[in-house]
Amino acid sequence: MSFMATVSLLEAALDRQLQRDAGMPHAYYQILAMLSEAPERTLRMSDLAAITQSSQSRLSHAVSRLERNGWVRRRPCPDDRRSTLAELTEAGFAALAAAAPGHVRSVRENLFDQLDPEQVGQLRDICQAALCRLAAAPEAVVMPGARVTNPDTEGTVG
Incomplete structure (x- = not known):
C-alpha cells in the first residue's frame, strides 16, 4: 500500500508542477519525452500507447492536443498502411526542453x-x-532509452 500511495502522490505532484510551470499535464510530458528518446523522434502510435500505458483512444486524444500545439505531427507509416507514426516536432522538443528542468x-x-x-x-x-x-x-514494450539489465548476469535484456 505504501508503494501505491507513493506512486499516486508522486504522479499527482509531478502533474501539478508541470501544469503550473509548463502548461501541460504529466501525460503529455511523458509522450514528448518518449518521442524524444526514439530513433528519429518517431514512434508508431500503437507502440507509443503501449509505452505510456494508454488506450489507443486516450493517446489519440492527447496527440491531437499536442498537434494543435505544434509539438507533434502524425503521418502515415510508409511500410504499413494500417499504422500511423507520431513524430516530435522541433517546437515539441523545445517545449520538452523548457519543461525538463522544472520536472527534474x-x-x-x-x-x-x-x-x-x-x-x-x-x-x-x-x-x-x-x-x-x-x-x-512477451507483451512488454519498454520505453526508449530504458536500460534493462539483469542484475544476476549483468547482461542487457532489452
Missing part, C-alpha cells in the same frame, strides 16, 4: 532528496530487478 527539480524534491546515497542505490537496484522481470514478458 520536482522529481528530486519529491523523491530523491528524501533518500541518502545508499537508499538511492537500493532504489535503483529494486527498480532494475522489477524492470528486468516485467520487460521479459
Whole structure:
C-alpha cells in the first residue's frame, strides 16, 4: 500500500508542477519525452500507447492536443498502411526542453532528496530487478532509452 500511495502522490505532484510551470499535464510530458528518446523522434502510435500505458483512444486524444500545439505531427507509416507514426516536432522538443528542468527539480524534491546515497542505490537496484522481470514478458514494450539489465548476469535484456 505504501508503494501505491507513493506512486499516486508522486504522479499527482509531478502533474501539478508541470501544469503550473509548463502548461501541460504529466501525460503529455511523458509522450514528448518518449518521442524524444526514439530513433528519429518517431514512434508508431500503437507502440507509443503501449509505452505510456494508454488506450489507443486516450493517446489519440492527447496527440491531437499536442498537434494543435505544434509539438507533434502524425503521418502515415510508409511500410504499413494500417499504422500511423507520431513524430516530435522541433517546437515539441523545445517545449520538452523548457519543461525538463522544472520536472527534474520536482522529481528530486519529491523523491530523491528524501533518500541518502545508499537508499538511492537500493532504489535503483529494486527498480532494475522489477524492470528486468516485467520487460521479459512477451507483451512488454519498454520505453526508449530504458536500460534493462539483469542484475544476476549483468547482461542487457532489452
